[in-house]
Each structure stands twice: as structure tokens, then as C-alpha cells.
Amino acid sequence: MRYCDLTLAYTETSGGIRTYIDQKRRYIDEQTDDEHLLIVPGERDHCERQGRLCKIEIESPLIPGCEPYRFFWRPDKIRRALADQQPDVVELGSYFLSPWAAFRYRDERRAEGLPTLVSVYFHTDVAHAYVGAPVRRFFGEGMESVSDTLALWGHKLGEILEDGAESAFGQMFRKCDLTLAATQAQAARVADYGVQGTEIVPLGVDLSLFSPERRSAAARERLGVAEDDILLIYCGRLDSEKAVTLLVDVFERLPAMSRFHLVLVGEGPLRAELEARAGRFGRVHVLPYEKDKSAYATLLASADLYVTAGPHETFGLAVVEAEASGLPVVGVDAGALRERVRSDWGRLGPVGDAGAMVGNILEILPRCRDMGRAARRHVLEAGYGWDRSFERLFELYRKGLSQSADSDPAGSSKRTDPLLSRHQ
Incomplete structure (x- = not known):
């Protein structure tokens, strides 16, 4: 055949x-x-x-x-x-x-x-x-x-x-x-x-590749992220369909006294705009598309929380990879995210509302580790194997x-x- x-x-x-x-x-x-x-x-x-x-x-x-x-x-x-x-x-x-x-x-x-x-x-x-x-x-x-x-x-x-x-x-x-x-x-x-x-x-999802066991202090250090800092990550295309500029709006509204970092991983037509905005902060990083799947899985597991503002996801593969890596998810109440994210391991808010996303991030922050473990359990129990x-x-x-x-x-x-x- x-x-x-x-x-x-x-x-x-x-x-x-x-x-x-x-x-x-x-x-x-x-x-x-x-x-x-x-x-x-x-x-x-x-x-x-x-x-x-x-x-x-x-x-x-x-x-x-x-x-x-x-x-x-x-x-x-x-x-x-x-x-x-x-x-x-x-x-x-x-x-x-x-x-x-x-x-x-x-x-x-x-x-x-x-x-x-x-x-x-x-x-x-x-x-x-x-x-x-x-x-x-x-x-x-x-x-x-x-x-x-x-x-x-x-x-x-x-x-x-x-x-x-x-x-x-x-x-x-x-x-x-x-x-x-x-x-x-x-x-x-x-x-x-x-x-x-x-x-x-x-x-x-490759459940052996995407795992919390890949969390790496060295990967965080390369970005200037200390163990007690909070690393937010998004992985995907950098274009308007994904509403990725809203994630920088969110970062700008997070409390200044907290040590938040934001990593955007991918390529797309908005890269230059995002890099220009990132240049105004020391803790926003726009990284290229990672071809090495092992390195990508390590970076994902080394973050603390996955964020996404795109309302048009048909499945949300990057979201499930993040959940398999032990990350809770904060996203928008639209598309496939409604099926991917539950209150046990994340929060969904209105589309296009940076303030609501900030509120959801701060709400789940104290329970990040527990929610991340719940996300991993869900992916395993759901049988998301290729x-x-x-x-x-x-x-x-x-x-x-x-x-x-x-x-x-x-x-x-x-x-x-x-x-x-x-x-x-």
C-alpha cells in the first residue's frame, strides 16, 4: 500500500x-x-x-x-x-x-x-x-x-x-x-x-520525549532565568493568527516586582516586531524555531507555565506537548483549547483580553507545580500516543x-x- x-x-x-x-x-x-x-x-x-x-x-x-x-x-x-x-x-x-x-x-x-x-x-x-x-x-x-x-x-x-x-x-x-x-x-x-x-x-505526542524529567537548570541559566524565577513559554508560529503579540502585552502588565520571563519560540512574519519589543525588556526572549526535538523538549520542560492567545487552534498540539512536559496552561476560551485545558491544570479567559490573562496567570501561580503534575497525568490517561x-x-x-x-x-x-x- x-x-x-x-x-x-x-x-x-x-x-x-x-x-x-x-x-x-x-x-x-x-x-x-x-x-x-x-x-x-x-x-x-x-x-x-x-x-x-x-x-x-x-x-x-x-x-x-x-x-x-x-x-x-x-x-x-x-x-x-x-x-x-x-x-x-x-x-x-x-x-x-x-x-x-x-x-x-x-x-x-x-x-x-x-x-x-x-x-x-x-x-x-x-x-x-x-x-x-x-x-x-x-x-x-x-x-x-x-x-x-x-x-x-x-x-x-x-x-x-x-x-x-x-x-x-x-x-x-x-x-x-x-x-x-x-x-x-x-x-x-x-x-x-x-x-x-x-x-x-x-x-x-511522543510521551517519552516530552516529559517533566527533562527539566534543566542549565537550560534556564542560559536564558538568565533563576530557579525561583517564573518562566512563561509559547511555542508556535509568530503570526497574527496566533495572536502572539498579546503575550508581550500580558508580560508588560505582570507585576514588576516578580521575576517573570517570557520565551517565544518559533518563526513567522511578526518576528521583527516581537524582537523590537523584546529589546525593551531584559526578560523577553524571542528564540528561533528549534529543529532539535530533544532540545525543544528540554526547553519546554524547563519552563513553569505555557501561555497561548491564539483562538483558532484545531487541536493544540504544542499545548498537549506542554502538558506532557508537566506545565499548566493559560490560554483563551476558543477553538480546541476548550477541549485541551481544564481547571485542574489551567485557565482559559476571553479572547484578546490581556488583563484577564494576567489575572489567570497570577491566580494559578501558587499551584503551578501541582497543576503541572495534573496536566501530565491527564495526557497519560488520555492516551495521547502517536x-x-x-x-x-x-x-x-x-x-x-x-x-x-x-x-x-x-x-x-x-x-x-x-x-x-x-x-x-
């Missing part, structure tokens, strides 16, 4: 999606006799193979303002790569041009009587995070001081554009044989796109392939295709 992931969210500094794909390739290589094909945009056309693992890069331009990410613009090359490699299952991690090449490939294979499956994993709520929310934020922050009417119309425009994006992406999702999401909440969000029957495949995730995933793949012969010749499977409930 040959599996394929087709995505633009795979670079040297990518986060959760790259981790998911890398762990899937590890599982296939170590636990099966199958093969895996990864197709991503790159600087040039290139193919590399390591045993049963193959990676194809297709020459693609950079996405302005989102470097180093690139976007596919030659679906014909994608289709050619698929035809050359002949995967049985193609999982989509990108929702723009690339799916149509995959659908055409599936239709051609099925016409030859070859069972073929196209699935999509809802890694990112594109309609909300990249369409509706930015428009509403622009008009909310930029127009309210000028005109309440303009701000109101801007908010309505954001809703209209988000509805349109949901409709457009929903059409693509409905052409897939299988839709996947990490949580029940995200499956419900996929239903807003007009798709029912989404299967839940939680992401996993092998369990992929056992579930490949079971769904096998079931989907067995039903592939029941799909119509045009490639549209016999899945229910309801109208959006909000438009009924």
Missing part, C-alpha cells in the same frame, strides 16, 4: 502539521511494510527517496508575507507526480489548487478499476482564521475610532466573506471520500462548511478503500451532502 500527503504546510520551521506528517512517515516506516509519498511546494523540482519514503518538491513561488511557505501553482505537476508514484490514498493538507489534481488522479485510477481514496484533514480553519477573523480585526481595530458605522459594516463584511469561504471550501471537502478532524469541536466546525460524517483522529492515532487513521483508510468501488465514476463518493444548517 502506498500513502500520500499533499500539503503546503511543510517547511523547515513548520509546527503541528509537519510533526503529524513526520510521525506518520515514522509509523509507516517502522510499523508497516507500506510506502509513503510526500508532495510539497519547493524552491525547485526535486525528488528524494529514503527506503520506502519518498519526498517530491514542486517548484512554487513564496507566499508574500508568509515566508518560507510557498503555494502550489502548477496542478499539472502535482497530477504528474501522483500518476508516476501511484499512491492508493491521498490525504489533502492544502485546500486550494492541489485538491483538484488529486480528484482527477482518483477518477482516472477508479476508471481503471483501482480502489483509490482522497481524504482531507481539517488542520486549519481557513475560512475563519484567514478570511473572516482578519477582516473583522482590521475594521474593528482600524475603524472603530473613526466611525462605529464603518466598523459595523466591516464586521458584516467579514461574516459575508467567511460564509463565502466556507461554501467554497465545503464544495471541495464534499468531493473527498473521508474528512478527518482532531476533535469533536472541529468536526462540528466542518459541519459549518456543509460536511457531515467527519471522523475523529486525535493527534499524538501509535494510537495512526492505528485509528489507517483503520479508516482501509475501510474507505474497501468502499471505494461504490463511488460513482465522476469521483463523488456516496457521502451525505446536506446544506449548511445555517442557510436552511
Whole structure:
């Protein structure tokens, strides 16, 4: 059997999606006799193979303002790569041009009587995070001081554009044989796109790598953090979707007499702005994306509290890694964080409210160690291991392939295709 992931969210500094794909390739290589094909945009056309693992890069331009990410613009090359490699299952991690090449490939294979499956994993709520929310934020922050009417119309425009994006992406999702999401909440969000029957495949964590036992005084000392200081940490993309600048706002409001430090780990378009703001403090550190997973796990376990202000998480992999490392979490009451953070090991507050986040940090501070142990226990009891995730995933793949012969010749499977409930 040959599996394929087709995505633009795979670079040297990518986060959760790259981790998911890398762990899937590890599982296939170590636990099966199958093969895996990864197709991503790159600087040039290139193919590399390591045993049963193959990676194809297709020459693609950079996405302005989102470097180093690139976007596919030659679906014909994608289709050619698929035809050359002949995967049985193609999982989509990108929702723009690339799916149509995959659908055409599936239709051609099925016409030859070859069972073929196209699935999509809802890694990112594109309609909300990249369409509706930015428009509403622009008009909310930029127009309210000028005109309440303009701000109101801007908010309505954001809703209209988000509805349109949901409709457009929903059409693509409905052409897939299988839709996947990490949580029940995200499956419900996929239903807003007009798709029912989404299967839940939680992401996993390397429970031996991410552990409180990796806590290191030396790692803290390198940052100038004493044992009695409080180290707050965020790990992820440094962009507006993650609301990462709010974390610096929070740091500015924390009591001056307390020895707080804030570490932001990652890459993204807001790095320069964050570095400039960090330069005004001696205890805010903006660190590069850590490619060494062992070093990353050590840094995470050496912190005291994980903070995140992003409202669009579809699973919150970095949050679960932090919990596995023995950290309590302070975040926002939105997205997948509602399922990841409970009062026993963290606090959630209103989106965009720095003052509320400060209050939550100060509230749990006296119980940080106990809450961190509760977070670790929860992750272990919940079974957030990667092998369990992929056992579930490949079971769904096998079931989907067995039903592939029941799909119509045009490639549209016999899945229910309801109208959006909000438009009924």
C-alpha cells in the first residue's frame, strides 16, 4: 500500500502539521511494510527517496508575507507526480489548487478499476482564521475610532466573506471520500462548511520525549532565568493568527516586582516586531524555531507555565506537548483549547483580553507545580500516543478503500451532502 500527503504546510520551521506528517512517515516506516509519498511546494523540482519514503518538491513561488511557505501553482505537476508514484490514498493538507489534481488522479485510477481514496484533514480553519477573523480585526481595530458605522459594516463584511469561504471550501471537502478532524469541536466546525460524517483522529505526542524529567537548570541559566524565577513559554508560529503579540502585552502588565520571563519560540512574519519589543525588556526572549526535538523538549520542560492567545487552534498540539512536559496552561476560551485545558491544570479567559490573562496567570501561580503534575497525568490517561492515532487513521483508510468501488465514476463518493444548517 502506498500513502500520500499533499500539503503546503511543510517547511523547515513548520509546527503541528509537519510533526503529524513526520510521525506518520515514522509509523509507516517502522510499523508497516507500506510506502509513503510526500508532495510539497519547493524552491525547485526535486525528488528524494529514503527506503520506502519518498519526498517530491514542486517548484512554487513564496507566499508574500508568509515566508518560507510557498503555494502550489502548477496542478499539472502535482497530477504528474501522483500518476508516476501511484499512491492508493491521498490525504489533502492544502485546500486550494492541489485538491483538484488529486480528484482527477482518483477518477482516472477508479476508471481503471483501482480502489483509490482522497481524504482531507481539517488542520486549519481557513475560512475563519484567514478570511473572516482578519477582516473583522482590521475594521474593528482600524475603524472603530473613526466611525462605529464603518466598523459595523466591516464586521458584516467579514461574516459575508467567511460564509463565502466556507461554501467554497465545503464544495471541495464534499468531493473527498473521508474528512478527518482532531476533535469533536472541529468536526462540528466542518459541519459549518456543509460536511457531515467527519471522523475523529486525535493527534499524538511522543510521551517519552516530552516529559517533566527533562527539566534543566542549565537550560534556564542560559536564558538568565533563576530557579525561583517564573518562566512563561509559547511555542508556535509568530503570526497574527496566533495572536502572539498579546503575550508581550500580558508580560508588560505582570507585576514588576516578580521575576517573570517570557520565551517565544518559533518563526513567522511578526518576528521583527516581537524582537523590537523584546529589546525593551531584559526578560523577553524571542528564540528561533528549534529543529532539535530533544532540545525543544528540554526547553519546554524547563519552563513553569505555557501561555497561548491564539483562538483558532484545531487541536493544540504544542499545548498537549506542554502538558506532557508537566506545565499548566493559560490560554483563551476558543477553538480546541476548550477541549485541551481544564481547571485542574489551567485557565482559559476571553479572547484578546490581556488583563484577564494576567489575572489567570497570577491566580494559578501558587499551584503551578501541582497543576503541572495534573496536566501530565491527564495526557497519560488520555492516551495521547502517536501509535494510537495512526492505528485509528489507517483503520479508516482501509475501510474507505474497501468502499471505494461504490463511488460513482465522476469521483463523488456516496457521502451525505446536506446544506449548511445555517442557510436552511
